[in-house]
Amino acid sequence: DAGVIQSPRHEVTEMGQEVTLRCKPISGHDYLFWYRQTMMRGLELLIYFNNNVPIDDSGMPEDRFSAKMPNASFSTLKIQPSEPRDSAVYFCASSSSDRGPLEQYFGPGTRLTVT
């Protein structure tokens, strides 16, 4: 089975532009997580979904960030407008309630650079 798929792998954009990151979880997994990782702050949980429903979005930095999961096989994280401080690696991870939500499988990440 394919792992978690993220696209794009790299994104360079200018401040003020809209950025959309995409994630396809592992088939059959009912949890999906979005993380952001920087050297300064480490790995931060932004939001997670269970059965396509957002459960906890308390980690979303501000209203510029939004996430959707329209179906079990696709999720997006959108930043509008983007700012240089949003530069980070964004990971998507998925897990199954059968094994426990923290037994997560991570995607390869999207490296975002905002200039």
Place this chain on the structure above:
Amino acid sequence: QKEVEQNSGPLSVPEGAIASLNCTYSDRGSQSFFWYRQYSGKSPELIMFIYSNGDKEDGRFTAQLNKASQYVSLLIRDSQPSDSATYLCAVNTGNQFYFGTGTSLTVIP
């Protein structure tokens, strides 16, 4: 106080030695504890999890949990250069999930 704290390191051990990585957590209600390994430029991968007090062994890895003292540790026996990575501790408390900032481990050949 952060929910999960780890010594950032770097921790250096010679090849063949035991590497000991530690993590403390703040919420006594935390239920499950995980260790992830992250190689430079790669994504985290799960290597161990533990739910009950005591030790859990898997190959060269042993996870230790002490809920009374609120710490969890990871021991790596017979350390290999391929173990050089950052190790992230993660804790589940109810609907909340927290990661530590990670400990960088270098195994010197």
